[in-house]
Amino acid sequence: MRDWQRYVRENLGSLRVNSAEFEEVAQELAAHLEETYERLRLSGLPEGQADLQTRAQAGNWKELNTQLNSARQEGTMNGRVKRIWIPSLLTLLTCWTILALLIWAGAQPLIWNRAEPRSAILYLPWLLLLPLIGAMGGYLSRREDGAGYQVYVAGTFPALAIAAILAVTFPFAFFVDPRIAPDFKLDSLLAMVLSWVILPGIALCAGVAFVNRYKPALPVKAGTT
Amino acid sequence: MIRTELKRGTAELAVLSVLEDGPLHGYEIGRRIEEQSGGALRYSLAALYPLLYRMERRGWLRGEWQIGANGKRRRCYRLLSRGQKMLKPMRAEWADLFRALRRVAKVTHA
Numbered sequence: 001m002r003d004w005q006r007y008v009r010e011n012l013g014s015l016r017v018n019s020a021e022f023e024e025v026a027q028e029l030a031a032h033l034e035e036t037y038e039r040l041r042l043s044g045l046p047e048g049q050a051d052l053q054t055r056a057q058a059g060n061w062k063e064l065n066t067q068l069n070s071a072r073q074e075g076t077m078n079g080r081v082k083r084i085w086i087p088s089l090l091t092l093l094t095c096w097t098i099l100a101l102l103i104w105a106g107a108q109p110l111i112w113n114r115a116e117p118r119s120a121i122l123y124l125p126w127l128l129l130l131p132l133i134g135a136m137g138g139y140l141s142r143r144e145d146g147a148g149y150q151v152y153v154a155g156t157f158p159a160l161a162i163a164a165i166l167a168v169t170f171p172f173a174f175f176v177d178p179r180i181a182p183d184f185k186l187d188s189l190l191a192m193v194l195s196w197v198i199l200p201g202i203a204l205c206a207g208v209a210f211v212n213r214y215k216p217a218l219p220v221k222a223g224t225t
Numbered sequence: 226m227i228r229t230e231l232k233r234g235t236a237e238l239a240v241l242s243v244l245e246d247g248p249l250h251g252y253e254i255g256r257r258i259e260e261q262s263g264g265a266l267r268y269s270l271a272a273l274y275p276l277l278y279r280m281e282r283r284g285w286l287r288g289e290w291q292i293g294a295n296g297k298r299r300r301c302y303r304l305l306s307r308g309q310k311m312l313k314p315m316r317a318e319w320a321d322l323f324r325a326l327r328r329v330a331k332v333t334h335a
Contacts, residue, residue, distance in 0.1 A: 029274060031298070059270055067271055
């Protein structure tokens with residue numbers, strides 16, 4: 001039998017997608033051709049005939065390439081905006097608005113080590129509310145049929161955003177312009193990561209995981225493979 | 226046999242309709258459509274897969290890799306609520322088209 005994976009890769013040419021996506025498309029098309037070939041053989045066709053008919057069913061590869069490129073690009077922005085960016089920004093906004101309101105209302109933080117000015121700071125009521133906010137972000141993404149990672153990104157976006165800010169500012173402050181943080185210490189970075197990334201991230205994740213518990217199962221009907 | 230140009234417009238409705246009964250992988254979608262149309266609607270890879278990816282982008286379907294009973298990896302497509310919602314207006318649109326054709330070109334359907 002022909003190596004259909006190789007046949008597809010040789011004919012697919014250059015899709016404007018990353019290598020992982022290319023692999024997925026190639027595997028899917030190869031699986032289709034392999035199944036077509038096997039069914040033709042089962043129906044009694046000799047190898048040569050089955051091979052010829054399978055290749056004929058693939059159709060025009062140039063057209064397939066063009067169509068795949070156009071299909072893979074359609075609506076990319078639209079889908080991502082609805083499934084990731086809008087829920088993420090709403091989660092972020094809600095998260096920081098609630099924190100601001102709590103501080104305005106006089107909520108006192110728990111400070112790990114009061115002697116150390118850059119110790120870990122925990123706003124307990126805020127942390128307790130974060131699973132709800134994470135669940136909201138996850139729900140908004142899932143409602144738009146967001147995939148697993150999109151739901152988690154949307155639900156944990158506030159923690160991810162802080163992680164990204166720290167990842168950019170600390171190396172900059174340390175290596176490029178030490179005047180930004182002249183008394184920079186590694187433990188202050190760890191305290192900030194713990195206070196604003198890890199603990200909030202865990203709390204938000206808990207909310208998303210709760211939403212994901214209600215993900216509808218995907219039943220596979222008998223005879224679909 | 227129906228010409229490719231005519232078939233092109235039917236593919237969305239055909240795919241959504243066969244997925245209404247449950248998730249299927251690409252090959253099985255093509256086979257079901259062919260079977261249920263009595264062989265009249267047969268889509269090549271170039272017609273079927275770009276359409277599936279397009280519908281997935283629009284949030285009508287979701288494709289997920291699964292291991293089948295034979296141990297092979299297959300990408301199964303499941304109809305999402307947005308795709309389900311598209312079916313009714315699409316069916317109504319096609320019914321309108323057939324009615325119009327019947328009046329204009331004396332086309333009848335079985």
